Amino acid sequence: MLKGFIARFINVEPEKKILSVYFFLYFFLITSPFTIMKTFRNANFLHKLGKNSLPYAYLLTALIAGMVVVLHAKFQAKIPKKKLILFSLAFFSITNIVLYLVFLTRMKWFPLLYWVWVNILISVLMTHFWLVANEVFNPREIKKIIGFVGSGGILGGLLGGLLVKFSAGTFLYDYLLLISSLMLGLCLLVVSLIFKAQRDDLPDESSEQKKKDGKQSVTSAISFKSCMDSVRKSPYLSLMALIVSLTFIVSVLIDFQYNGIVGNTFEGESNLASFYGLFNAGVMVFAFLFQLFITGGMIKRLGIRGTLLFYPLILVFLSFGILFSPIIFFAIAIKASDKSLSYSVNQSIREILYIPVEPELRYRAKVFIDMFLQRFARGIGAVVVFVFIYFKIPMRFISVASLVFIVTWIVVSLKINKGYINVIKQNIQRKWKRAEKSVSDTLDLDYTKLVFDTLESKNRSEILYSMHVFDLIRQDKFTPEIEKIISQKSEEANASSFDALFGAEGGSWAYITEDKEEKEDLKTNIDEVMSLKSYQELMKGYTDKVIEKSKETEIEKMEIAKAIGLMNPDSPLVKRLIPLVKDNSPEISRYAIESAAKLRKKEFIPLLIEKLNSPMVMEDVIAALAKFGKKAVPDLEKNLKDPGVDIQTKKGIIKVLSREGNQKAADILTKNLDDIEEELEDDLIDSLDKIRSEMPDLILETKIIKNTVLKKLQRHSQLITRCIELDETEQKEISRSLSNLFKLLGLIYPHEDIMKAYQNIKSGTKSSTAYAVELLDNTLSKEFRDRLIPIIEDVSAAQKDK
Amino acid sequence: MEIDLREKQNITILDIEGEIRRSESSDSTLHQVVKDQLEKNKKYFLLNLDKVEFIDSFGVGEILASYISTQNVGGSLKLTNISKKLFLVFQVTMLSKVFEIFNDEQKALESFSKE
Structure with missing residues (x-):
């Protein structure tokens, strides 16, 4: 039962389950001491310096945060990441003890110093925590464990708060800071365990960076400026930075309104303290339960975009509430929402957005955004508050400023969702293209086929060979290189009649390859000869004689089939192609099919469709029908629907439509999707996929x-x-x-x-x-x-x- | 275009010189010359194209028409000394299947005697 309970929250691979528990503890051991320190800090600050000094603390923190980023960048350049993380934990644990000793001296500016120091601590430790988490888990895993791990942080906050509350007035209170240092020491152990478990997987980026960059100065590569530039130059990270800034500005405005309304509602220090204690504990319990039971499911159901919008939309509603009715109910509701959702949903979704970013860039961005920008945004929030105080604008109208920032936040959230998908896409590569696409990208298939047919025809007949060469000339593809390839003499080739007439003085076609005018003359001359009435009359007699003859005239039939393809489509000889297409010899049929495709006479279409079930010429028929384009579509569509037509022919028809690859062809294929024969399903879907891959703008x-x-x-x-x-x-x-x-x-x-x-x-x-x-x-x-x-x-x- | 006629072994040899093309203004075309000879009961012709500088589709048409006319009366017409270019045209158009083409006159004349 317990296993099932845990499995509900840590639904990852078994080897990652123990890591999830470590991360739960890691988070717990950061937020718990932080809450103790923060409570101590707030009480000490308000008691010694008063609440009016708070905006100064915000601004000083923003300033110091910038310096910390610079310092952190320098350390990062010199110390490997794992060591830096462990060192930071040790550093904060020890300095906390030192500061406790300073506190005992009752130094005047200690509260301000401690305020800034606690802010720096949480910035650095949280940044490190999420950096490690992002490297250990992929986006899918993070989504599954975020509820569980995040609840560790909230639970830590809750425990820290309760510890302060119940130790107040007892001897234990004096030792709370020491206890928090001890917790950080324990955290160091947990982080060591994580690193041990991930020893081989987690890259040591400092050394990798050095290897990659060679002589480049690593310090300059990860300076404050480079961290800022990394964010500035990336549209996606810029949007993230903007969202974080807006979130923290709004948070300061809400905090100010909330404190103001609470201050006006409750009188007396003990009433205030009691309210704050109850409120903070309640919010933490709520945040914990929300994180544990709702956040994960919410991300799963609403997706990134829905979850991103959830938090600001709630704040819009409550800001309007305060604007029109600045009562304690709305103040509590907005502060509770802000605090609990920022710890749960907002933190989780923000970390998910970081995951697909390339590790080095992510590291720089996090340093800049989480360590510096968050504090800086709080500073801006403080300035906005100053403006309202200076001009004595009623507090409720701060909601107007909040709403402006929140609406901007919503707009940016919508944009970043697109950015997230794009970054995800960049993380995966296409592994292969469709086979025919790869071939057609590198080869002109028709041209290659013609060259091969030309070479093949050389051993068959001089006339076929000449016709093929002429075909190359007609298509402006008879280059000197091609001439060289096809004029190589085959050993089996018989001495041609050309050689007999003129002697073997090089390729018969060589004279024509370079001279454009010669080529044009030849084309015109042959076309004109073929159009002559006398030629048609002569060839008709010859053709009829050959067609009537028996099998030994195969080559002659092939020659005629090829020649008809070179003639004008209106030539009376064109009809002679029909028996040649039907011929039992696949070679004759193939030549006739090709010529039919060249002439594109509508009467050939039914004949060619019939021929689709001849396996030997099927591919040639498909290529031929595809050349008919729109002309063939009605016949193809009719035959595809006809239950009397055999499966093989229908498969051919689907291939023809796929080869045509246009909107009309895709529409016909789509229409047939829901009632096609089962044997044709694969072909139909594959053909649609092929068309789609070639025409991404297709509307189906x-x-x-x-x-x-x-x-x-x-x-x-x-x-x-x-x-x-x-x-x-x-x-x-x-x-x-x-x-x-x-x-x-x-x-x-x-x-x-x-x-x-x-x-x-x-x-x-x-x-x-x-x-x-x-x-x-x-x-x-x-x-x-x-x-x-x-x-x-x-x-x-x-x-x-x- | 100029056509000289001579006769050997009952075969009329037409020695053609110049360009056989449509634009050439000539009183008698090649086909006309052949038809005139057919009327004189000549049935066997050998066209010697050795001195033909140029021949266009019209010229080829003239040869084809002459060939048909000869065939119609049961005679025959053969070609000799044709240029490379014309031979290529004859090959591509398959006319080389219909016509008998020889590279020298003597062989052509001998072929008539074998018929």
Whole structure:
């Protein structure tokens, strides 16, 4: 039962479970001493310097935070990250004891010094904590453990607060600072355990940086300026910095309003102290429960965008409340929301946003944003408060300023969601392209085929060879290089009649390769000759004689088939192609099919469609029909729907439509998605995927596709459930089904993203698989996300087990 | 274009000189010359294109028309000394399958005797 309870909150791989517990303790052991120090600090500051000095403390903290970032950057350049983190914990633990001794001397400016020091402590330790967490866990894991680990921090805060409350007035109170130092010492041990568990995985970036940069000065590479530049130059990190700044400015404004309303409501120091104690404990309990039971589920359900908007939207509502009715209810509600949500949802979502950022950049950004910018933003908040105090503007109107900042925060949150998806995409690479795309990217297929056919024809017949060369000339592809390749004499080649007539003085076509005018003359001359009535009459007689003859005239039939393709489409000889297309010899048929494609006469279309079920010429027919373009579409569509047409022909038709690759072809294929024969499903989906990959802007009938995806998802789930022990065939079936699912999703969502995700889920590393799932989580709509992601996580877990 | 006629072994040899093209203004075209000879009951022709500098599609048409006319009366027409360019045109258009083409006159004349 306990196991099940824990598993609910730490739903990660077994080896990461113990790490999650360490991180829970790590967080706990930071926030607990921090709360003790903070309470001590606040009481001491207010008692000694008064609340009116608070804005000075904020501003001084902002200033010192900048200096700390510079100092931290210098240490980071010299000390490996792991050592720096351990050193920081030891440093704060020891200096806390030293400061306690200073406190005993009752130095006048101690409260201010201690205020700033506590702020620096929490900035540095929290930054380090999340840096380590981000490196140990991937986005998927963080999402799963954030509720549990975050609750460790909140629980620490709660315990720290309760310790102060119940030790107040007892001898224990004097030792609280020493206890907090001890807690930091324990934290050091926990962090050592984390590093030990991750010894091989966690990179030592300081040394890696040195290796990468060679002679480059590491100090300059991670100075305060470089940290700031890293954020400034990255649009994504700039948006993050803006959100953090706005959050902390708003927080100061809320704090001021809350304290003002509480001060006006409760009279007397003991009443105030009692209220604050109860309030802080209540908020922490609420935050703890929220973090433990709601945050994780909320991120899962609302996604990054929904969760990002949740916090500011609540604040908008409550700010309006204070603006129109500045009563204690709204003051408590807004402060409780701000404090509890900033500890739970906001902290969690902010850390998730950091994860996909490249480690080195993330490190710099965190140093700048979390150590400096947070404090700096508080300073800006303090300045805004000063303005309101200076102009004596009623406190309720601070809500107007809050609302301006919150609305900006909402707008930026919407933008950063897009940025997050883009950064996730950058973390995964496309592993392969569609095979035919890779080939067509590097080869002009028609041209290559023509060159090969030319070479092949050389050994068959001089006339065929000449016709092929002329075809090359016609297409302006008869270059000297090609001439050189095709004029190489084959050993088997018989002495040509050209050689017999003119002697073997080089390639017969050599004279024409360089001279453009010669080429043009030749083209014109041949076209004109072929259009001559006398030529047509002569060739008609010859053709009829050859076609009537038996099998030994195969070469002649091939020559005629090729020649007709060179003629004008209106030539009466064109009709002679029909028996040649139908010829039983695949070679003759192939030549006739090619010529039919060149002439593009509509009457050939039904004939070619019929020929699709001849395996020997199927590919040639597909290529030929594709060249007809829109002309062939009505016949193709009619045949695809016709139940009387055989499967092989229909497969061919689908390939033709896929080869055509236009909107009309895609529409026909989509329409057939929901009632196509099962044997054709794979071909149909693959063809749509091919068209989509070539035309990303394609607009498809999404309703049909969505329905098909849902049906396929259901079938896939049944398949997985049915097959517990998978044999090879079942594995292939599941793999095929998953591939089809992704191809279909690629028709509705950005194709490149879906393919990236699929390829990384299928054969990516553990980390890239996690990013791929994260990308899907942020791309797919809820109806698909809820059904697909559990399946994928099962698949990737099974692959890892293997 | 100039056409000289001579006869050997009952075969009319047409020695053609110059350019056979449409723009050439000539009283008698090649086809006309052949038709005139056919009317004189000549049935066997050998076109000697040795001195032909240029021939366009019109010229080829003239040869084809002459060939058809000869065939229609049961005679035959053959070619000799044709240029490389014209041979390529004949190959691409498959006319080389229809016509008998020789590289020298003697062989061409001998071929007539074999018919």
